[in-house]
Structures are given as structure tokens and as C-alpha cells.
Amino acid sequence: MTDHIIQFHNVSHRYGDVGSPALTDLSFTMKRGEMVFVTGASGAGKSTLLRLIALLARPTRGQIIVNGVNLASIRRSQVPLYRQQIGIVFQSFNLLNDRTVHDNVALPLVIRGFRHDAIGRRVRAALDSVGLLGKEKDYPLSLSGGEQQRVGIARSIVTKPMLLIADEPTGNLDPRLSRDVMQVFERFNKVGVSVLVATHAIDLIRQLPHRMVHLHHGRLRDDEPLGHAPVPVPGNPDG
Amino acid sequence: MASAPAAEDKGARLPWLRRWLLEHARVLVATLGRLSREPVSTFLTAAVIGITLALPAGLHVLVQNISAISYSWEGTLQASLFLEDAVTPERGKALVRELEKRQDVAKASYISREQSLAEFRELSGFGEALDLLADINPLPAVVVVTPQRNLPQERTQALMDALAALPEVEVAKLDQQWLERLYAILGIIERAVLIIAAMLALAVMVIIGNTIRLEIEGKRDEIIVMKLIGAPDSFIRRPFLYTGLWYGLAGGLVAWIFVTGATWALAGPARRLAGLYESSFAIVGLDAEATLIVLASGVALGVLGSAWTVGRHLDRYEPG
Numbered sequence: 001m002t003d004h005i006i007q008f009h010n011v012s013h014r015y016g017d018v019g020s021p022a023l024t025d026l027s028f029t030m031k032r033g034e035m036v037f038v039t040g041a042s043g044a045g046k047s048t049l050l051r052l053i054a055l056l057a058r059p060t061r062g063q064i065i066v067n068g069v070n071l072a073s074i075r076r077s078q079v080p081l082y083r084q085q086i087g088i089v090f091q092s093f094n095l096l097n098d099r100t101v102h103d104n105v106a107l108p109l110v111i112r113g114f115r116h117d118a119i120g121r122r123v124r125a126a127l128d129s130v131g132l133l134g135k136e137k138d139y140p141l142s143l144s145g146g147e148q149q150r151v152g153i154a155r156s157i158v159t160k161p162m163l164l165i166a167d168e169p170t171g172n173l174d175p176r177l178s179r180d181v182m183q184v185f186e187r188f189n190k191v192g193v194s195v196l197v198a199t200h201a202i203d204l205i206r207q208l209p210h211r212m213v214h215l216h217h218g219r220l221r222d223d224e225p226l227g228h229a230p231v232p233v234p235g236n237p238d239g
Numbered sequence: 240m241a242s243a244p245a246a247e248d249k250g251a252r253l254p255w256l257r258r259w260l261l262e263h264a265r266v267l268v269a270t271l272g273r274l275s276r277e278p279v280s281t282f283l284t285a286a287v288i289g290i291t292l293a294l295p296a297g298l299h300v301l302v303q304n305i306s307a308i309s310y311s312w313e314g315t316l317q318a319s320l321f322l323e324d325a326v327t328p329e330r331g332k333a334l335v336r337e338l339e340k341r342q343d344v345a346k347a348s349y350i351s352r353e354q355s356l357a358e359f360r361e362l363s364g365f366g367e368a369l370d371l372l373a374d375i376n377p378l379p380a381v382v383v384v385t386p387q388r389n390l391p392q393e394r395t396q397a398l399m400d401a402l403a404a405l406p407e408v409e410v411a412k413l414d415q416q417w418l419e420r421l422y423a424i425l426g427i428i429e430r431a432v433l434i435i436a437a438m439l440a441l442a443v444m445v446i447i448g449n450t451i452r453l454e455i456e457g458k459r460d461e462i463i464v465m466k467l468i469g470a471p472d473s474f475i476r477r478p479f480l481y482t483g484l485w486y487g488l489a490g491g492l493v494a495w496i497f498v499t500g501a502t503w504a505l506a507g508p509a510r511r512l513a514g515l516y517e518s519s520f521a522i523v524g525l526d527a528e529a530t531l532i533v534l535a536s537g538v539a540l541g542v543l544g545s546a547w548t549v550g551r552h553l554d555r556y557e558p559g
Contacts, residue, residue, distance in 0.1 A: 054467075056558055083469035094464045111470045113258035155468070 004065070005163055005194040006030040006053065011062030013048050013218075022048040023218045026062070030196060032162075035189040037205045038198040040215035046198035049215070050167045053196070054088055055079050067162060084112060087156030087193075089166035093148045095140040095155075101127070102136035105155045112159065126158040127151075130184050146177030153184055157193070164188060166197045170204070178204055263477070270481040284450050284486055288537065289493025291443050295436035296498045296533050300524060302429050304509075308520055309421050316395075316418070320382040320402055321410045331380050334407055338384060343398045346385040352376050379409065440540055443490065447483050447544030455479060455552045462556045472553060479549045480542055487541020491534040498533075499524050 006029065013023040023045045030036050038046045051057040052064055055071060064071045067085065074082050095104050105126055109119045127133045130150035140148050149169060156164060166185065170178035178201055186208070189195045199205060205212065214221045253261065274281045322331055331349045338347040350358070355378040359365070386398055395413070403411035455462070465475050502524035513520040525533065 056467075077472075080466070080469045080471040080474075083467070086469075088467060090467075094460075094467060096461055096464060107465075107470075108468050111465075111468065111474055113252055113255075113262060115253055118252075 003032050004029045005032045005034070005067055006196065007063075007065040008049075009063040009065075011052065011059045011064055013045075013052060013057065014060045021060075021218050023052075023059075023215075026215075026218070026220055028213055028220060030194065033189070033192055033194055035186065035195040035210045036197070037208075037210055037212045038196065038215060039200060039202055039205070039212055040221075041200065043217075044215040045218040046200075046215055047167055048218075050088075050165050050196070050198050053163075053165055054086060055082060084108070084159065085161055085163070087159070087161040087164040089149070089152050089156050089164065089169045091168035091171040093140070093145075093152045093172075095148060095151055097140050099139075100136065101132065101138050101140065101143070101151050104140065104151055105158050108155060108159045122158050123154075126154040129157070129187065130154045144177075146173050146180060149173060149177075149181055150184060153181070157188055162192075162194060164193050164195045166195070166199075168199055169197060170199060170201050175201075175204065182208065262474075266477045266481050267484075270478050271485055274482065274485055281486075281489065284446070285489035285493050287446055288443050288486060288490025288541075289497060291439050291446065292490055292494035292533060292537055293497040295432055295439055296494050296525060296529070297501060298428075298432040298435065299529065300498055300502060302425060302432060304522055306422075306425055307523065308518075309418060309425070316386065316414055318384040318386065318399060318402060318411060318413045320384060320405070320408045321379045321412070322382065322407050323409045324379065326380065326407045328380065330407060331382060334405070335382055338382065338402075341398075343387050343394055344384055345387045348383050350381040350383060352378055352380045355379070355381055382408075440536065443487070443537075443540045444544035444547065447486050447541050448548035450486065451479050451483055451545040451548045452552055454482065455549065455556075459556055462553065463558045466556070467558045475553060476546075476549045479545050483541040483543075483545025484538055485541070487537040487539070487544075488534060489537075490541070491537025494533050494537065495525060495530055 008026050008028050011023055011026045012021055014021045026045075026049070038049055040046050048057065052059055052071075053066060055074065058071075069082075071082075096107070099107075102123055105123045106119050109122060114122070123136070124133060127136060130153050132147060132150055132154065135143065135147065135151075140151060143151065149172070153166075153169070156166075164185070169185075170181050173181060182197075182204060185195050185197060197205075252258065322334075326334075328349070328351050331351070335347045335349045338344050353376070356376050359378060384402060386395055399411055399413050402408060405411075462475055502522055506522045509520070509522040
């Protein structure tokens with residue numbers, strides 16, 4: 001087993017046959033247990049990068065290796081099993097609004113066939129770790145945006161994945177809630193989970209001691225530890 | 240896959256067979272619970288399926304009953320025994336007395352060659368032509384035998400065999416041509432019922448498939464979320480298959496209720512009619528075997544219909 005959780009080798013991706021490339025000749029690696037921010041303006045390729053890791057899309061060219069497995073070798077029927085190893089957090093939360101918080105968080109465990117008592121234990125532990133213990137019986141829509149996102153995070157970590165990827169997890173949250181969510185990610189990273197977060201909340205993550213990968217028009221522009229080369233904020237603040 | 244998810248605690252997951260059974264039991268109960276929370280729409284769907292299934296089941300019951308009635312008419316049949324030319328009228332009359340002692344014979348009567356000729360002359364309209372034959376009477380003496388009423392078919396057949404084997408009898412003929420024709424017609428109807436059943440089975444599959452398609456569309460977001468968090472297709476498919484199963488079973492039950500109710504409603508008039516014919520005929524509904532077939536085909540069509548739909552629609556909803 002390599003000590004890299006993610007390796008991109010000259011990866012290009014293009015939507016459709018004629019669209020402009022979303023990613024061009026991208027190479028980057030992420031160490032096991034590392035926490036990395038992917039930044040860049042809208043359309044810079046952040047989402048594409050995460051989609052490729054989650055096998056929501058396949059690269060047009062190049063090689064992606066996650067946890068020692070070349071993603072090209074994963075057949076369509078094996079994709080669910082692969083995704084079960086990764087925790088995914090979405091900007092839009094993607095909760096099932098007709099189910100309680102408990103049932104939402106339990107879903108990945110139900111899919112994997114966990115025992116009933118083990119599910120209850122793990123769901124409570126996951127909700128506790130995001131500070132939502134006691135909200136198990138609530139329905140997602142009765143919660144605030146920040147709470148909903150923390151339910152989403154609880155669901156993504158309830159299976160104890162080795163890799164957590166988050167696409168704009170704070171995109172719908174105000175700065176204070178955003179900071180809370182980032183702190184939750186940091187806590188998981190401290191216990192050994194590799195965390196990759198795509199975000200344009202550059203002001204927020206500047207204060208955090210983690211590596212940033214900056215994308216610009218689908219190319220890597222800066223892959224240096226924070227502090228070595230301050231990244232200029234792109235012109236459009238909300239873009 | 241390179242490795243299992245990190246830090247999987249021991250014993251948290253069940254052995255696969257128990258996991259599989261429990262998961263199926265869970266979905267079975269969960270889908271029933273969900274359907275019972277929408278009783279009206281569930282009932283309406285079940286009623287449509289039930290009516291569709293009730294049609295072939297009802298036709299089957301009808302054919303069964305017509306067979307039973309026509310069968311009971313066999314008791315009113317007559318057998319004609321054409322006697323050898325050498326048998327004297329005295330011997331013929333003696334034969335009649337012997338036959339009337341048999342348990343399975345209700346009545347027997349002797350028709351001499353002369354009576355036969357006179358009857359034929361009268362009925363056929365060949366009177367003049369027959370006069371040309373002068374003294375030659377081509378007709379044999381006949382013993383007409385009426386078997387006991389409601390004799391089972393084997394015993395009727397046994398009686399006919401016994402009569403045909405008598406040394407005095409040249410040919411024994413059961414007057415059942417019309418009955419054979421009726422049986423042939425019933426055979427066609429039975430085949431037609433099968434064809435109708437096959438077509439309506441397709442209709443049931445379409446009904447269930449369409450209902451399931453609407454449910455799939457209603458759960459579009461849920462399916463996408465499920466796929467995103469790594470649910471295998473079988474896991475996503477399962478609730479829809481069990482929903483189809485419940486619809487099919489409920490439809491089968493409704494069909495059973497319809498057919499049983501119809502036979503129950505017809506039982507009184509049928510008994511009265513049978514009484515007029517001095518018949519012991521009583522209408523029969525779906526027996527245990529037919530009931531089982533109705534329910535089982537409901538279930539099978541439900542599962543098939545939803546599997547067919549889910550297979551076609553699930554791939555449409557891919558995350559991303």
C-alpha cells in the first residue's frame with residue numbers, strides 16, 4: 001500500500017466531445033492522513049476533480065489512483081462498493097427530507113448490512129461528533145442549514161471512511177457556520193481521515209494550517225504549502 | 240477493491256446470509272407499511288389489478304361449472320343396443336328384464352325390428368322407398384337402456400363396455416354426440432380463457448409497471464442520493480420489487496374476493512334452476528388450488544412488472 005491516498009497522473013477531463021476542457025493535464029498527490037483544500041473560481045475544475053475521485057465521471061485522459069487502486073480498473077458494477085469507501089459531502093446537503101436525521105445518517109450502514117444495535121451506536125457516535133446528538137428524531141427541513149450540513153457530514157463519516165471529500169460544503173452557509181463545519185472536518189482529519197475539500201471560501205481556509213491546491217482554468221496553478229506563496233484571490237468574490 | 244473501509248468493527252456486520260434475509264424482511268415490512276399509509280391509492284391500484292385478474296379467473300370458474308352441468312346431464316342419456324339378427328324377440332325381452340336388474344341401469348325397453356321399421360318409416364320420410372324393399376327389413380332390434388342418473392363417467396363407460404360385451408349385442412352406442420360436441424366447445428373456451436389470461440397478465444404487468452414507474456419518478460432524488468453514498472443497484476431496486484409484490488398479492492386477493500362473491504351471489508339462482516331440472520348441481524367457486532394460482536400469479540406478475548420497469552428506469556438517474 002502506498003502512502004498516498006490520491007494520485008492524479010496527467011489527468012484531463014472534457015465534458016462532451018466539443019466542450020472546453022474542465023481539467024487539463026493535472027498531476028497532484030495527496031498523502032494518507034492529509035487535509036487538502038482545492039480552491040479556484042467557479043468553473044476552475046474543483047467539482048470535476050472531486051467528481052473524478054467519486055467516480056461520478058471518468059477522466060478523458062490520464063490515470064487516477066485512490067487508495068492504491070487505479071480507478072480505470074473499477075467496472076461500472078463495482079462503483080457502489082468503491083463509493084462505500086469514501087465519505088462524500090455535498091454543497092446541497094443531499095439529505096432525504098422524508099426521513100429523520102437518524103435514518104439519514106443510518107442509511108450508509110443499512111446499505112452495508114450492519115446489525116441493528118451497531119447502527120444505533122454508530123449513528124449516535126457520528127451525530128455526537130458533529131454536535132447534533134439529540135436531534136435524531138428531527139426531520140432535516142426543521143434544522144438550520146449548518147445543522148443540515150453537519151447531518152450530511154455525519155452521514156459521510158458514519159462508516160468510518162479513510163477518505164472524505166467535500167464539494168463546497170460551506171457554499172450555502174454563513175461565515176460562522178462555515179467555520180464550524182471546517183472545524184468538524186479538521187477533527188476528523190486529526191483522527192486519521194484524509195480530507196479533501198473543494199471550496200472558494202479562501203479567507204476562511206487561509207487561517208487553517210493545511211495545504212491548498214489552486215486550480216485555474218483546469219490547470220494546477222499553485223501546489224505549495226500555505227505561507228510559501230500567498231494565493232491571490234480571484235477577481236470575482238462569489239464566483 | 241484494495242481494502243475494506245478503515246476500522247470496521249468486528250461483528251458489526253452480520254454474516255451475509257442473515258444480512259440478506261434480514262434486509263429482505265426489512266424491505267418487505269417497510270414497503271407494506273408505506274403502502275398501508277396510503278390506503279386509498281393502494282386499494283385503487285389493487286382493484287384495477289384485481290378486476291384484470293378476476294376476468295380469467297371468473298371465466299375459468301364458468302367453464303368448470305358448465306363442465307359440471309353437462310357432466311350431470313350424462314345421466315339423462317340413453318344407450319342403444321343393436322341386437323344380432325339371430326336374437327329372437329323372446330330372448331330380447333328376457334335381456335331387457337336382466338338388464339333392469341343391474342344397479343347402474345334405470346330403465347330398459349325392447350324395440351322389435353318391426354317397431355324400428357315402423358318408426359323409421361314414420362320419421363325418415365322414406366316410407367315409399369322402404370315399401371320397395373318388400374319383406375326385407377334392414378333394421379335390427381334395439382334395446383334402449385337408460386343408465387342411472389348422475390352415474391360417474393367411469394361407471395357409465397364400464398356399463399357401456401359391459402353392454403357391448405353381451406353376446407346378443409352387435410353394437411352398443413351411447414347417444415352422446417351432442418355432449419361430445421359440447422365438450423369440444425368447452426375445450427375451445429378453455430383454450431380461449433388461457434389466451435385471455437395471457438393477455439390480461441401482460442395488462443397486469445403494464446399496470447404494475449406504470450405504477451412503479453411513477454413511484455420511481457417520485458423518488459428520483461432519493462435514488463440519486465442512494466447511488467452517491469454507494470448503494471448497489473440491488474439495494475435501490477429492492478423496495479420497488481417488493482412494492483410490486485404487494486400490489487400483485489393485493490390484486491390477487493381482490494380478484495379472489497370478486498370471483499368468490501360472484502359465485503356466492505349466483506349460488507341461489509343456480510340452485511333454484513337445478514331444482515327445476517331435478518339436478519343436484521351446485522355452483523362451485525375457486526377451489527384451494529385455483530385460489531393459490533390466482534394469488535401466486537398476482538405476486539409473480541407484480542414482481543415481474545416492477546422488475547421490468549425498474550430495469551428500464553433506474554439507469555436514467557445517475558448522480559452528477
